[in-house]
Amino acid sequence: MRAPQDTSTLRFNLQKLALPPAIGAQALGGAVDLVVMPCRPQPDIDQEWASMAGITPGDDVALIQAIQSALAGGMITTPICLGHAFELGQALPAQKYARLGTALVRQIGVTRAHQLTDAQLRASGHGTADDFAEYWASAVPDIPAATNPWCWLIRFELKG
Numbered sequence: 308m309r310a311p312q313d314t315s316t317l318r319f320n321l322q323k324l325a326l327p328p329a330i331g332a333q334a335l336g337g338a339v340d341l342v343v344m345p346c347r348p349q350p351d352i353d354q355e356w357a358s359m360a361g362i363t364p365g366d367d368v369a370l371i372q373a374i375q376s377a378l379a380g381g382m383i384t385t386p387i388c389l390g391h392a393f394e395l396g397q398a399l400p401a402q403k404y405a406r407l408g409t410a411l412v413r414q415i416g417v418t419r420a421h422q423l424t425d426a427q428l429r430a431s432g433h434g435t436a437d438d439f440a441e442y443w444a445s446a447v448p449d450i451p452a453a454t455n456p457w458c459w460l461i462r463f464e465l466k467g
Contacts, residue, residue: 330432331397341430
């Protein structure tokens with residue numbers, strides 16, 4: 308028989324994620340089901356490790372594939388686990404927040420900002436790479452898009 312769990316230390320707060328108003332509206336309509344968010348802190352890739360793995364400096368495709376394999380193998384900790392829920396909202400003027408609903412994590416990936424595909428840009432509510440760069444500059448000013456930052460790709464299902 309298991310001892311009763313001490314519930315005084317359990318946290319039942321959902322993580323919150325706020326989208327810009329236009330993207331939040333698209334999420335409510337079902338057109339957006341992907342969030343692109345920065346990896347924090349940005350990883351520092353050990354060049355010696357990369358060389359031992361057969362990745363030449365500047366080969367972003369091979370590096371991304373190696374990192375994605377490490378993620379799939381459970382060697383990288385994600386900001387939220389598959390199947391977990393988070394509160395999806397939208398940022399409104401005057402630093403207000405409006406709740407859109409509860410979202411469930413369906414898939415988690417990782418890539419770099421310059422390697423986002425057209426499909427990923429559309430699924431996250433950005434029509435073009437330029438639209439995404441403009442969004443990134445306002446949402447994540449401390450990590451310039453020009454540095455080709457690492458990003459989490461969180462595919463979700465909005466439950467309402």
